[in-house]
Amino acid sequence: MSRDPDFEQEVRRVSRRSFLWGGLALGGAVGVWQAILRSPRSDGMLAPLRAVNGFNGALWQRMFREGAQAPTFEPSLAGARFNGDIGLRSPLNLADWRLRLEGLPGGERLLTLDDLLALPRTEQTTELMCVEGWSQIMTFAGVRMTDLLDALGSPTIPPFVGMETPDGRYQVALDAASALHPQTLLAYEMNGRPLEPRHGAPLRLAMPVKYGFKQIKRIGRIRFTERPPLDYWHARGYDWFAGL
Template sequence: MKNSNTPKKELTVQQKINRRSFISFGVFGLMGVAAYKGWNWLYNAPRETAGITAGARAPMRRALNQTELAFRRFFSNNHLVKTYPKSMAAKNVRHNSDVGVKDHFDIAAWKLQVTRSNGEVLQITIDQIKALPKTEIVYDFKCVEGWDQIQYWGGLKMIDFIEHFGLAQEATLAYMGLMTPNRQYQVGLDMPSALHPQTILAYEMNGKPIPGNHGAPLRLIIPVKYGIKNIKRIGSIAFSNNRPPDYWARQGYDYYSGL
């Protein structure tokens, strides 16, 4: 141990440069590889187990659900959708999708089926709905694709519907599920959004009965959601504490899809 008394030699500047560069670029390279691997894992992660939601990579679906929880905190019935004068409403209302409303349908025989918590099924006619006070709204309808259009709808407020048909008990559950008569298109709504004061069971468009391709005789207008949640030709409504089936959530879209 004859060297033990000699002090450790001071590093030269060049050695310091080399040492720091080596460490920094080493860490940089490792982080780069880790980032690349991490991205590859995420990008190629297995798809979620198909259920109420489907079609997304499993970790991406978890992220969508977590983001929903974060933004639900900002939801409030006091946050109203901006409304416009009727003169600004589009005369040619954009028609984007026909899922669930393509088949032959006897509008005269239509009745809205509402399943209550006790299993009882209410059969409600369009005249019963039209007999109640009408609410109109002119607002900017927004599609998940990115387009929007100012549209004019009229119908029965969801909260009025709930009250009139004695569904207050059902409205305490977490979700509302709506389906077309052929059950091919379904929409699941978190109850706060469904009960937003601007959510409407619409039977009029531009002051006239809704045309067939826009969802006659009764469709949903829910301005706090993207268009995909605005189900046409509602056949049935049910309530539950679990997420009801939702057509686009099963195609890989966010279940919440709130605005």
């Protein structure tokens, strides 16, 4: 077998150049990886990832269609799954409970459960999607957010809505469009019965356009704000928008 030195040299020359480029590209990729891993955290998430996830959220918020509705199911398919009691561990006297509303024109309001029961009642059976990956078809009944705001004479609201438990330990932040979605309910019933304490009695949020962690149980206070309010899981590395 004859060897051609010129040809062998040509192969080596072509290979050397390409492998050099390959080495540089590999070094660049490792550099990017290391830079991301070593970046500071922003609300519990590595800053570059937070930036892209924030962009994703803003993009979907702009593309959010209030007309797009979550699929509904037969109430007979409804079940229950319990997950999470942050904000529910403090004692609560249901007789003393009031819903405090802040940030609407006309000042602060305090509503009783009877005030809410007197408003139009909406019932819906939708699939609650947990960020963990499981989902559960559930029936909720309560007052549409839009019906409540109409009754209060404030059909339009500031860009953000913050909700928290009476003890202030659990908070969620919402964009106005999601809060005004026709399937966003302040629910007082689940699967045909009054809410159980562990599912958020006396009042919880049921909104299929967001993951379960935004559907706060045992609401004590709702604030309408110009700036994004505190959000428990956002502060711990989760996406702010969390819209489905």
